[in-house]
Amino acid sequence: MSSVTINDVARHAGVSKKTVSRVINNEINVSAETRTKVMAVIHQLGFKRNPLGMALAKNRSLFIALLADNPSPGYLQKLQKGILQCCSEEHMGLFLYDCSYRSPTLVHEIEEFIDNTLADGLILVPPLSDKQELLDMLQRKRVRYIRIGPKDQDSGDCVSFNGVKAAYEMTQYLLRLHHKDIAFVLGHPDQESSHRCERGFRNAIADAGITLNEQLIVQGYYTHQSGVDAAATLLSRTPRPTAILAANDEMAVGVLYEAHRRGIKIPAELSVCGIDDISLTTKVWPNLTSMRQPINAIGYRAAFKLIKKLKGETAAGNDSGADIFDCELIVRESTSQPGR
Amino acid sequence: MSSVTINDVARHAGVSKKTVSRVINNEINVSAETRTKVMAVIHQLGFKRNPLGMALAKNRSLFIALLADNPSPGYLQKLQKGILQCCSEEHMGLFLYDCSYRSPTLVHEIEEFIDNTLADGLILVPPLSDKQELLDMLQRKRVRYIRIGPKDQDSGDCVSFNGVKAAYEMTQYLLRLHHKDIAFVLGHPDQESSHRCERGFRNAIADAGITLNEQLIVQGYYTHQSGVDAAATLLSRTPRPTAILAANDEMAVGVLYEAHRRGIKIPAELSVCGIDDISLTTKVWPNLTSMRQPINAIGYRAAFKLIKKLKGETAAGNDSGADIFDCELIVRESTSQPGR
DNA sequence: ATGCAAATTGACACCGGTGTCAATTTGCAT
């Protein structure tokens, strides 16, 4: 390796390596003259701090990791993209770890992962965000984390999405189209986001003065197949719903599939819509109407908060902005007035 | 941190820390007695080697990273899964880095990424696998890498997929169904895999004794939209092809979309198929016939080779097995005899 | 010029490991 060390810089600048360290870390108590001189040498030699040496000395690796187990690959992919963008800007590496929510040794596996990488910051994706046993372990190991979409949105260390509003507004949109029999496909019961969407849906129906037919709410699990299954149930009901809203796009695409299979015309005979706005929405036919969740921004924000936390900069001023993101209705081809 | 260090183990076992180091690294020249004693203490205290200390002393981080810029998210996702599985088994962390093939500062960005993470092993995904400028930089920095699907498949440090055979067999399948006017959507011209598929397609047509209509080969770029555009071109030709084979599934799904939009019945009026077998194939309607590329296995294998290389174990014996994976035809709902 | 607090700087030890090399112990032939 031809890498330049802090010692090289110190020698060239005629100062001690501790002083160089002070300059690198932007510490106070370095004279302007010294700082300028050292900075010049740093640029001249192309010095870059070795993150391993730093990590060992400070006992903080500044590495962060994304822990994921999410049934919707499109969601994860967008989230990952947002996180990576922030990491890239902040010159941080991102470790990835795939885990299985159902694994009985989950917490142990994650602990081992942390020992292997020494990551000291984690981004938790639902349903991991609410696994108390995991959070306890992280606390014990003093590993920082930011949770995405946890149950208690008020804890400072999380970023979420206003799922109630998303489902509420999507339902309102369907009502404006004059749909009466609107069905709803729930997400996984372990994930709070599913309950939030359900609340939004129920509120919208209630606020419209309609008595909800409980038969039109069916269980799903956020997976494509559960969307297919839910649609199979709903589409054999009489009267058939004229619109189906699914708690995520992955399931909505499943609904689309089952409807096609039965020869039901979309949107003429059935409106279908989802929530999230993953890339899948513009790949299927017809393109899926969805509620855009700014997944990219959520990922970016989560990474940003985590990194600031690790670097010890308190999220002050304009940084402590809203961490509950709003949705946006994206009307595409899969919804219309009944019969059109 | 309550972590146990090598010093703690040494003290408890009554040996020097160098001896403990020898035991950890499975070096020879440690008496059986000492080894047993030290191992006992290691288990008793729950000692785990600190990867940072090791990395600093050995000047090898043993961290690996996946560098990706691929237009098909489904492909990348499956690859990632295979890589992660291997990393998990080998107790290695995986860094992720998203880059843009087109960025003029690509090589510099990647160099910076390596400096920030000290990854000393990389997995390169096409089209990065063939970027000579990048490979040179890695050579210079002595960063090891494994390439996926490079142009020169014979270099030992790569894992690929038999694209010629995949396209050849898929075309044969369509010919067996008695299709005559079979169209082909090319992938990105910068990626060798596209050329390989084209060769397979041409060979199959030639071997069947058919004169190829060059009008039926259109350019694509491996993206969904390029599939839509290619289909728009192909489906307005007279006579219209009765089957379209795309060089990847992402584009095939685009073809499906455009055909639906035009009210063309699939597969009755048009057979559509792709290559890769990404998860998207079973989400769209009708489910897409595809050539399964063992993407998971490819990712796993790439990670395995890289890790072995880093650990210095020469891939000997049964390990040096075939690194060109074969395809498998998966017939689903999007193909049939013409007119059925 | 003098005194003193604050600012600046560097010597040294340390983070948790490994490499080098010399010292000690072991095993075996004589």
Added chain:
DNA sequence: ATGCAAATTGACACCGGTGTCAATTTGCAT
């Protein structure tokens, strides 16, 4: 018992940084 090569072990320096604390320098009031 003796000699000698091979096996085993540990002292010490080092990888590239940072923390502590004491020494030196600076800036200002007197």
